[in-house]
Amino acid sequence: MTIRQRIMKFLYPVLMKLTRAAGKNSLILQNKNDQPMSSIYDLSVQLNNGKTISLEQFRGKKLLLVNTASNCGYTNQYEALQELYGKYSGKLEIIGFPANDFHEQEKGNDEEIAQFCKVNFGVTFPLVKKSVVVPSDNQHPVYHWLTSKQENGWNEQAPTWNFSKYLLDEQGNLINYFDPSVSPLSSEVVSAVESKTTE
Template sequence: MTDRSRRMLVAAPLLMAAAPGQTAFDFRLEALEGGPLALADFRGRALLVVNTASFCGFTPQYEGLQALHDRFAARGFSVIGVPSNDFRQESADAAKIREFCETVYGITFPMAGLTTVRGPHAHPLFTWLAARAGGPPRWNFHKYLVARDGLAVRAFSTSTGPAHPELVQAVEAALGTAAAG
């Protein structure tokens, strides 16, 4: 592989993230268990995409995220957990992440594999989200609420917990924008 082709591969995610007309549903993550986690499978649903970590002071937010997912799932809402070690508070072992999430917090919402969420190697989804909603995550448990159309994005900081009235109202508003998909 030449230096030029290596540079093209590194630049490709940035070019992909800037495609006109692109929606959140055009991206794929790797699932925590392996294989694709295609956001196209969630088309028409409102999504809360959250970068997570198992060993963070904000890790107890998992409980609230699961409650939010359970409360609104039937109305067309999904939480998507995206474990990241960008802040050095996550295991590199997918099985350990899954075991922790299931045994400690009973997580049933979809979880991506370990993903870079900021910086030059950020996953294209997070580059796209950051461009639409005030920048990249500043810490673990940063939340991006994606509307049913896959275009409108609103960010919520780490300190805005899943049960915070502003976040809950935003989820309710996002769900009121169209019929469940």
């Protein structure tokens, strides 16, 4: 870890309390039973090790998609994400999408990002090759689906910063959006992960 990263890790609990108290980066959105126009299971992702996987393999599990960065005040959420991943093993999958879209807080290459996450946070959930997650011509297809009402059925909220979170149910319906200051271990996220899906 760099000195900057150590300082940010130390200040993370304060950042979370202040941003939640101020209502900054704390938006939570919930699906009102709208169905997707296209299936996210038709999409694939290329992991940072070069392997391509279909999202179809996650059918039957909740799926949390998070845009990540190594030099952000919220970077310590890697630890919380890993804890959530371990707690709900077999029921929840998490995929991280490292992105350099917010103040260039992810400048590393795929190998450096993977090493940073493993060494500092013990991350074992999959990380995608460094991507663009904000709306643009280069936006990752998964994030185009997540932020397009014409695809997911209801949501147009793009990530507001690093560590924005999108939760899908066991049938591939987008059920929640959580802003960065909503911790992966918050009651809101845990409750959504534990919720039963109506088929």
